[in-house]
Amino acid sequence: MDAKAVHYVNFYASMNSDKAVMVKPAVSLQCSPKFRQERKNLQMTVSRNAVRKVGSRVELPDAGVSCSYEKFPASTLDSGSLCSTFDDNLVLKGKSEEIMSFLDGRCIYLIGMMGSGKTTVGRILADFLGYCFRDSDKIVEQSCGKSVAQLFLLYGEGYFREKESEALRTLSLMQCLVVSTGGGAVVRPINWKYMQKGITVYIDVPLEALAQRISDVGTASRPLLHNESGDAYNKALGRLSTLFEERADDYANANARVSLENIAAKMGHIDVSNLTPNIIAIEALLQIDNYLRRKEGMPL
Ligand SMILES: Nc1ncnc2c1ncn2[C@@H]1O[C@H](COP(=O)(O)OP(=O)(O)O)[C@@H](O)[C@H]1O
Ligand SMILES: O=C(O)C1=C[C@@H](OP(=O)(O)O)[C@@H](O)[C@H](O)C1
Numbered sequence: 001m002d003a004k005a006v007h008y009v010n011f012y013a014s015m016n017s018d019k020a021v022m023v024k025p026a027v028s029l030q031c032s033p034k035f036r037q038e039r040k041n042l043q044m045t046v047s048r049n050a051v052r053k054v055g056s057r058v059e060l061p062d063a064g065v066s067c068s069y070e071k072f073p074a075s076t077l078d079s080g081s082l083c084s085t086f087d088d089n090l091v092l093k094g095k096s097e098e099i100m101s102f103l104d105g106r107c108i109y110l111i112g113m114m115g116s117g118k119t120t121v122g123r124i125l126a127d128f129l130g131y132c133f134r135d136s137d138k139i140v141e142q143s144c145g146k147s148v149a150q151l152f153l154l155y156g157e158g159y160f161r162e163k164e165s166e167a168l169r170t171l172s173l174m175q176c177l178v179v180s181t182g183g184g185a186v187v188r189p190i191n192w193k194y195m196q197k198g199i200t201v202y203i204d205v206p207l208e209a210l211a212q213r214i215s216d217v218g219t220a221s222r223p224l225l226h227n228e229s230g231d232a233y234n235k236a237l238g239r240l241s242t243l244f245e246e247r248a249d250d251y252a253n254a255n256a257r258v259s260l261e262n263i264a265a266k267m268g269h270i271d272v273s274n275l276t277p278n279i280i281a282i283e284a285l286l287q288i289d290n291y292l293r294r295k296e297g298m299p300l
Helices: 033-041 088-103 118-129 136-144 148-155 157-171 189-195 207-217 232-251 260-267 277-296
Strands: 006-016 021-031 042-048 052-054 057-059 063-069 108-111 132-135 177-180 199-204 256-259
Touching: 088 118, 088 277, 108 118, 118 132, 118 177, 118 277, 132 136, 136 148, 136 157, 136 177, 148 157, 157 177, 157 189, 199 260, 199 277, 207 232, 256 260, 256 277, 260 277
Parallel strands: 108 177, 108 199, 132 177, 199 256
Antiparallel strands: 006 021, 042 063, 052 057
16 A cells, blocks of 8 residues: 555654653554545554663654555555654653753743744743743833833834843843743844854744734734734734744744754644644754754764
């Protein structure tokens, strides 16, 4: 049977967090309509290599999914590499411990469009790295005693940008922070200067997924999206597209990039909306590790 007949494979495996042993691997698959009749003849099996512990570090095992059709021998699906869902916390812990000494207290600045998950993912990273989490929008709000939306309304965007730069300057004097920056912080060169002692990580989320998230929660707290006409999803998408065009080159300057499309492709997902904040945080740690290794001339 042609592997392309298989739409996607859901692979689930979990790890016993004490013994770092993967248990209960399971698999299910979705076929294209043309092959649904044949589904009963299709056998899926999951094989796994042992989890390796090197010191305190847990190495992800490879998992193989093979597919046999009626009496034909099993062959490994060629529909892309599959990455299993392990105990995320264990992986986050292992990877954080691994990069901690390389990081040496340097701050991590998360950059990316509004709604890209900088706050959500940032809190997870801070937790596992033993860092403090800071949100530059919140610092501005506390120092001015007004919400971001009020500041835009009362004094305009320029005033907010000044306050945002002040917040980043203050943060640049500190160590061991994960900072969620405002989506537009990247457009001012001075802000890059403030972030340069740390590591900048761009969370790259397709605009359609951003528009979906933002229209789900509403645009009241995001003044740059608030005045468009049309339905919530389309107005968010239109405005995000314009802003992204203006900012894409700035985001590309980040030290590391976390692309949700790349993660989804690695995991065999079709849709980035299936990616949990933990999975994205794991990818962020991997990309930070790669950046630090490249910088030190170490093998990846
Ligand atoms: N991986 C994810 N999948 C689905 N929704 C998410 C994900 N990450 C964040 N969200 C949701 O998207 C919205 C924006 O996330 P947030 O972390 O505040 O983004 P940012 O700080 O970049 O503006 C929130 O409602 C949050 O719960
Ligand atoms: O993209 C932007 O220009 C903005 C993003 C917002 O922060 P989040 O990215 O945290 O939503 C906030 O700073 C302000 O509304 C402007």
